[in-house]
Amino acid sequence: MSGEKHTAGFTEGPWDIGDGNEVFSVPAYRSVAMVCSHTEGKANAHLIAAAPDLFASLRPDLIRVAADQIERANPAGAKVLRDLADEQNAAISKATAGSQ
Numbered sequence: 001m002s003g004e005k006h007t008a009g010f011t012e013g014p015w016d017i018g019d020g021n022e023v024f025s026v027p028a029y030r031s032v033a034m035v036c037s038h039t040e041g042k043a044n045a046h047l048i049a050a051a052p053d054l055f056a057s058l059r060p061d062l063i064r065v066a067a068d069q070i071e072r073a074n075p076a077g078a079k080v081l082r083d084l085a086d087e088q089n090a091a092i093s094k095a096t097a098g099s100q
Contacts (some may be wrong), residue, residue, distance in 0.1 A: 009096075013052025021045040051095075058092055060085035 014026045021035035024046055035045045067081035 010052070014058070015049040015052055017042075017045045017049050022049045055092075055095055058087040058088045060092070063088065 011025045011049050015023050015032055016026050018024050018029075021037075021041040021044070022031060023033040023035070024031050033045075033048050035041045035048065037044060040044060063081050063085040067078040067085070070081070071078040
């Protein structure tokens, strides 16, 4: 990923919550999801609406660069950063699995 942001085939953000628990794209007002849960529905809808922003914030390439920079001074810290980059790569793979 050398410095560029990853992309996926999902509806471009931002997303917001409409009537009930419907998640839609802004400004096109295109339906993205309908959450059908009575107890956690609103919280789940908010999490889904935040997905494009969360996805865009994942930058494992930059985290690995930071890990390389601190390796000598703080090997344990570098390992924590590399583990975080691995977790972000796993999340990206999970999010883009259906779009490849």
